[in-house]
Amino acid sequence: MSASTTPACGRSHQRGTRPKRRLAPFSGTRPPPLGFRADSVHPYTGWVNVPLLSIGPEPLTLEPLVAAVLARPGQNIGGDGAVAVFLGLVRNHNLDREVRHLEYEAFEPMARTVFGRIAAEVAVRWPGARLALHHRVGRLEIGDASVAIAAATPHRADAFAVCRYAIERVKHIAPIWKREFFEGGDVWIEGATANPDDTEALAAAERVACA
Amino acid sequence: MRVTIRLFARLRDIAGAAELTREAASGATVSSIWQQLVGEFPELAAYERSISGALNAEYARMDQPIHDGDEVAFLPPVSGG
Numbered sequence: 001m002s003a004s005t006t007p008a009c010g011r012s013h014q015r016g017t018r019p020k021r022r023l024a025p026f027s028g029t030r031p032p033p034l035g036f037r038a039d040s041v042h043p044y045t046g047w048v049n050v051p052l053l054s055i056g057p058e059p060l061t062l063e064p065l066v067a068a069v070l071a072r073p074g075q076n077i078g079g080d081g082a083v084a085v086f087l088g089l090v091r092n093h094n095l096d097r098e099v100r101h102l103e104y105e106a107f108e109p110m111a112r113t114v115f116g117r118i119a120a121e122v123a124v125r126w127p128g129a130r131l132a133l134h135h136r137v138g139r140l141e142i143g144d145a146s147v148a149i150a151a152a153t154p155h156r157a158d159a160f161a162v163c164r165y166a167i168e169r170v171k172h173i174a175p176i177w178k179r180e181f182f183e184g185g186d187v188w189i190e191g192a193t194a195n196p197d198d199t200e201a202l203a204a205a206e207r208v209a210c211a
Numbered sequence: 212m213r214v215t216i217r218l219f220a221r222l223r224d225i226a227g228a229a230e231l232t233r234e235a236a237s238g239a240t241v242s243s244i245w246q247q248l249v250g251e252f253p254e255l256a257a258y259e260r261s262i263s264g265a266l267n268a269e270y271a272r273m274d275q276p277i278h279d280g281d282e283v284a285f286l287p288p289v290s291g292g
Contacts, residue, residue, distance in 0.1 A: 088292050107286070167292060177219060191289055
């Protein structure tokens with residue numbers, strides 16, 4: 001992997017490269033903001049020492065991750081122009097099965113190391129980005145968050161790209177497994193054979209991140 | 212020498228244990244430990260081509276040599292997220 005200083009997605013974040021589109025004005029009722037305290041004036045104060053990378057049984061919310069990526073000790077905190085977030089949820093169906101709940105198992109010490117590797121991959125591809133990545137283990141019910149990601153970057157396109165890249169890499173190489181309990185049985189879900197040096201998988205993650 | 216073997220998800224179910232301790236011959240590799248396990252739990256053979264190996268909680272090549280006291284882990288295809 002080369003120590004390039006060019007963001008992985010090229011220069012798409014620069015102004016004036018794409019035509020502006022007009023969207024119809026929002027007309028629905030506005031839902032409460034996901035995962036944020038309704039009584040808070042500034043939702044990111046009050047969170048200190050949130051780890052950027054973590055795995056454990058605690059329920060996930062986005063707010064601590066946003067606080068974590070915006071806290072840049074000793075750095076120019078005014079340089080961030082965007083935070084993008086991703087929350088992965090337990091869905092009630094999979095491959096025509098009615099899912100009842102999931103159980104996540106992880107090799108936790110190794111998962112932390114792998115999250116660090118993903119953060120390092122991000123740092124090479126999006127210099128200046130800051131990534132937070134939390135994964136939950138144990139029994140999760142339908143609608144529970146299994147993974148939460150936040151990325152702070154100077155420009156918005158890169159924040160989205162980093163989130164997408166990180167979730168793709170979690171699915172490729174994090175030593176985590178889900179067991180699906182559905183109507184009439186249960187099964188271990190088996191996705192990708194994990195190989196952190198698989199260059200095709202790395203290229204695929206970059207491709208979808210920059211799409 | 213003695214090695215600790217850690218198994219996850221379906222591999223753990225097949226072996227009926229998350230952690231095993233086994234004697235290994237000197238010159239053993241991640242791969243030879245896997246073959247030893249397959250001898251003990253033939254159902255594991257189905258995972259021959261899809262497992263990943265880890266040594267002391269880091270990804271390892273299957274030909275990596277192991278030493279006394281090492282922890283070897285075998286990972287079926289992952290499904291986090």
